[in-house]
Amino acid sequence: MNRPYRIVMIGKQGAGKGTQCSKLAASLGLAHISTGDILRGAVKVGTEFGLLANDYMERGDLVPDDVILGIVEDRLDQPDCRDIGFVLDGFPRTLAQATALDEILHPDGVKLVINLDVPTDVVLDRLSSRRVCTGCGRTYSIYKPPSSNWTCDDCAHEVIQRADDTPEAISRRLAIYDEVTSPLIAWYQEKGKLVTIAGDGDFNAVAIEIAHLVERAQ
Ligand code: ADP
Ligand code: ZN
Numbered sequence: 001m002n003r004p005y006r007i008v009m010i011g012k013q014g015a016g017k018g019t020q021c022s023k024l025a026a027s028l029g030l031a032h033i034s035t036g037d038i039l040r041g042a043v044k045v046g047t048e049f050g051l052l053a054n055d056y057m058e059r060g061d062l063v064p065d066d067v068i069l070g071i072v073e074d075r076l077d078q079p080d081c082r083d084i085g086f087v088l089d090g091f092p093r094t095l096a097q098a099t100a101l102d103e104i105l106h107p108d109g110v111k112l113v114i115n116l117d118v119p120t121d122v123v124l125d126r127l128s129s130r131r132v133c134t135g136c137g138r139t140y141s142i143y144k145p146p147s148s149n150w151t152c153d154d155c156a157h158e159v160i161q162r163a164d165d166t167p168e169a170i171s172r173r174l175a176i177y178d179e180v181t182s183p184l185i186a187w188y189q190e191k192g193k194l195v196t197i198a199g200d201g202d203f204n205a206v207a208i209e210i211a212h213l214v215e216r217a218q
Contacts, residue, residue: 018034030087
């Protein structure tokens, strides 16, 4: 793919977007822009905007478009995104966000949208068993915990369940995905930018498929 890379990863909660985006970004030197991580960072630091976002996030609701758009627009304007490129993880999630992204990147828009497709029963199990590191964000699960006492193998911070990985918030998030986010699949398909891949196979096999897709989408 010619620089700058402009990739969007779309998929249900628990599809593995975060892990796959990290790997892709590391291998190509791209900016990995996760709006969820940016928001959780703001909540942790306790900024005014973090406090506002926290209520929405704990319920599993989307944070209002104007808040998210301000953050993303600033980030995409940084030199690394302009010169080398980015992979967006968790954005856009509404038609309004997708339209705004097109305007920010006018005239070319994004180059490739990868739809990481995983059946709902699989993501439900992944989300309810998921545990995350409070320091670096690395994901574990109750089936694959860190080697010692819920302390991260990489950074030694505590590994916990996310506040929005409760059954109520999980079902709310998945319902919002179906209703508000999944229409983006047809929208990007019509623009000829979408490729769907099965995300429930072996992690490394999925990563290799993504790397090939990106290479081919020059
Ligand atoms: P998940 O995809 O598992 O819900 P994320 O870490 O991507 O997790 O996002 C966590 C929360 O942050 C979302 O439930 C939502 O409240 C908020 N959020 C993240 N990205 C967006 C976005 N593009 N638009 C609105 N809210 C967002
Ligand atoms: Zn960690």
